[in-house]
Amino acid sequence: MSEGTxxxxxxxxxxxxxxxxxxxxxPTPEENTIVRIDAGEAFVDAFSYLRAVLQKKxxxxxxFQLTNDCIQLNAANYTVWQYRRDLLxxxxxxxxxxxxxxGDIIMENPKNYQVWHHRRTLVEWIGNPGDELDFTAxxxxxxxxxxxxxxxxxxxxxxxHLVGQREIDYTTKLLLEDSYNNSAWNYRYFILQLWEKIDxxxxxxxxxxxxxxxxxKLTHNESVWxxxxxxxxxxxxxxxxxxxxxxxxxxxxxxxxxxxxxxxLLDIEMEKIEEGLDGGLIHVTRAKQFCKELEEIxxxxxxxxxxxxxxxxxxxxKQILHAQQHP
Amino acid sequence: MFxxxxxxxDACGFxxxxxxxxxxxxxxxxxxxQTYSALLSLLxxxxxxxxxxxxxxxxxxxxxxxxxxxxxxQGNGSESDMRFVFCAVAVCHIFxxxxxxxxxxxxxxxxxSMTYDGGIGxxxxxxxxxxxxxxxxxxxxxxxxxxDESILTQAELTRLIKWAILKQEIGFHGRTGKPDDTxxxxxxxxxxxILNAYHLCASSSVRQFLLSTQHNHMGGFSKLCEDGxxxxxxxxxxxxxxxxxxxxPTLRSLHPALNISxxxxxxxxxxxxxDSLVL
Numbered sequence: 181m182s183e184g185t186x187x188x189x190x191x192x193x194x195x196x197x198x199x200x201x202x203x204x205x206x207p208t209p210e211e212n213t214i215v216r217i218d219a220g221e222a223f224v225d226a227f228s229y230l231r232a233v234l235q236k237k238x239x240x241x242x243x244f245q246l247t248n249d250c251i252q253l254n255a256a257n258y259t260v261w262q263y264r265r266d267l268l269x270x271x272x273x274x275x276x277x278x279x280x281x282x283g284d285i286i287m288e289n290p291k292n293y294q295v296w297h298h299r300r301t302l303v304e305w306i307g308n309p310g311d312e313l314d315f316t317a318x319x320x321x322x323x324x325x326x327x328x329x330x331x332x333x334x335x336x337x338x339x340x341h342l343v344g345q346r347e348i349d350y351t352t353k354l355l356l357e358d359s360y361n362n363s364a365w366n367y368r369y370f371i372l373q374l375w376e377k378i379d380x381x382x383x384x385x386x387x388x389x390x391x392x393x394x395x396x397k398l399t400h401n402e403s404v405w406x407x408x409x410x411x412x413x414x415x416x417x418x419x420x421x422x423x424x425x426x427x428x429x430x431x432x433x434x435x436x437x438x439x440x441x442x443x444x445l446l447d448i449e450m451e452k453i454e455e456g457l458d459g460g461l462i463h464v465t466r467a468k469q470f471c472k473e474l475e476e477i478x479x480x481x482x483x484x485x486x487x488x489x490x491x492x493x494x495x496x497x498k499q500i501l502h503a504q505q506h507p
Numbered sequence: 508m509f510x511x512x513x514x515x516x517d518a519c520g521f522x523x524x525x526x527x528x529x530x531x532x533x534x535x536x537x538x539x540x541q542t543y544s545a546l547l548s549l550l551x552x553x554x555x556x557x558x559x560x561x562x563x564x565x566x567x568x569x570x571x572x573x574x575x576x577x578x579x580x581q582g583n584g585s586e587s588d589m590r591f592v593f594c595a596v597a598v599c600h601i602f603x604x605x606x607x608x609x610x611x612x613x614x615x616x617x618x619x620s621m622t623y624d625g626g627i628g629x630x631x632x633x634x635x636x637x638x639x640x641x642x643x644x645x646x647x648x649x650x651x652x653x654x655d656e657s658i659l660t661q662a663e664l665t666r667l668i669k670w671a672i673l674k675q676e677i678g679f680h681g682r683t684g685k686p687d688d689t690x691x692x693x694x695x696x697x698x699x700x701i702l703n704a705y706h707l708c709a710s711s712s713v714r715q716f717l718l719s720t721q722h723n724h725m726g727g728f729s730k731l732c733e734d735g736x737x738x739x740x741x742x743x744x745x746x747x748x749x750x751x752x753x754x755x756p757t758l759r760s761l762h763p764a765l766n767i768s769x770x771x772x773x774x775x776x777x778x779x780x781x782d783s784l785v786l
Binding site: 211234258259262263293294297301325327330331334360361362363366367369370373374402403406407409410411413479480481482483484487 | 524534535538581584585586622623624625628629630632633634635636669672673675676677682683684685706707708709712
């Protein structure tokens with residue numbers, strides 16, 4: 181990015197001969213009186229010149245350099261980015277070089293919406309996925325849950341049809357490093373959906389096994405329980421007796437039970453009540469027992485578990501009424 | 508805030524800042540988030556917003572809706588996610604006119620943003636997030652589409668409540684497995700409030716968390732509860748808003764979906780009535 185940038189004798193545009201023809205548009209009195217932003221001198225200077233060239237809609241190399249400085253001062257100013265994109269196109273700049281530039285800026289401001297939007301636009305213009313998967317992986321090395329990074333990776337995979345086993349393997353790697361990484365779980369689910377494999381028996385078996393391995397060891401992991409329940413969302417938890425059996429076994433063998441495990445079993449009982457299995461009552465009793473246990477082991481959600489207890493009874497009554505009306 | 512009279516039709520409304528004496532070549536476009544904030548600010552300042560060009564803004568909202576149902580933040584090709592769904596619907600609510608919105612496509616956008624764990628993400632298949640969940644639920648509430656099952660079913664709302672309730676450790680965090688953060692005491696708290704489910708969380712625990720993030724000397728609230736954390740404007744506002752949700756004495760009560768005090772919200776109701784009398 182520094183290639184071609186001339187050495188400045190003064191830090192200010194107002195002192196530069198090559199900018200002498202431009203009259204800067206300084207902040208107006210109203211801007212300086214209403215909730216004045218405490219901007220530094222260099223900031224006011226650069227942005228006053230930016231306003232002036234925007235007004236003229238000047239397309240030139242010096243304006244492109246000016247946007248470098250403005251972005252360094254405030255990478256969140258979306259007008260600067262829009263102008264820079266127009267300059268890029270009009271001046272015919274190398275988009276790959278711009279990708280390297282935005283890569284550096286993203287590494288400095290990884291949680292800024294505008295910089296990721298700029299990157300996506302560039303990739304769209306270039307028209308191929310290039311190193312985008314590696315780039316997001318590098319971002320995740322620093323921050324494995326960077327929301328923008330995951331949205332970008334999803335977009336790349338969808339836009340360039342890159343769905344496949346490689347992406348599943350990538351999440352496996354991340355989840356073995358940190359199985360609490362909910363972003364990686366979400367991405368894994370997204371890939372299976374996009375790949376149209378989420379309802380395949382074979383896929384479900386593999387995924388359920390993966391969950392069992394992780395949840396069996398780390399029962400206090402909300403993400404894996406959510407993912408497991410999410411896999412069974414269309415058929416319901418009771419569609420997989422093997423999963424129920426596994427969870428029951430885990431429950432009976434565990435002393436320091438995680439509330440996610442107990443809550444998972446509660447959800448199974450709730451489904452059984454709704455379906456009117458075994459007359460329902462036995463499952464209401466069991467659901468209420470789980471709720472009591474949850475109140476003890478998860479006190480911050482006491483109100484919620486008490487409500488679930490009432491809900492178990494309501495569901496049961498509703499089911500009986502329904503059965504009477506539709507014999 | 509500055510109202511831009513020379514705006515392109517798809518980006519009419521308010522900009523983040525002014526200072527330019529004339530509209531500049533379409534660069535300084537209005538942004539939906541700024542339009543939402545500006546209208547609320549005018550209402551707070553006792554303006555009756557009668558001098559705002561509502562027709563132009565509503566037309567901009569119409570033109571900003573994308574094919575996928577979501578909204579551009581400031582015209583074609585700009586940023587676009589659930590934040591701007593909220594802003595668009597909130598502005599329509601303020602003007603009491605939902606005619607610019609195509610609900611068929613918006614419905615499918617919101618539905619595609621629902622995640623397997625029950626929350627809502629910023630867009631299709633994105634991870635469930637407290638902020639985007641608020642944006643979607645508040646938008647449905649403000650447009651009267653929360654309870655009629657036209658977009659989300661009762662069962663989906665029940666799942667969403669559970670997802671939200673599970674985000675509480677002491678305060679609330681915005682995503683599964685992330686640390687508590689003061690602003691989610693509002694995003695998740697307000698979502699629960701809108702869904703008539705706030706009583707299911709441990710509000711005293713939330714309060715305790717919020718108070719623990721105050722700065723001893725400077726005042727204000729920080730994002731996280733950690734040593735050396737500095738307070739900022741955003742987290743201070745959302746901490747106060749979250750405290751208001753649970754009826755903290757001395758704070759005005761809040762309209763959770765529009766994120767404005769009930770006092771100001773009441774004024775909005777009177778303005779709409781005057782409008783309909785004139786019409």
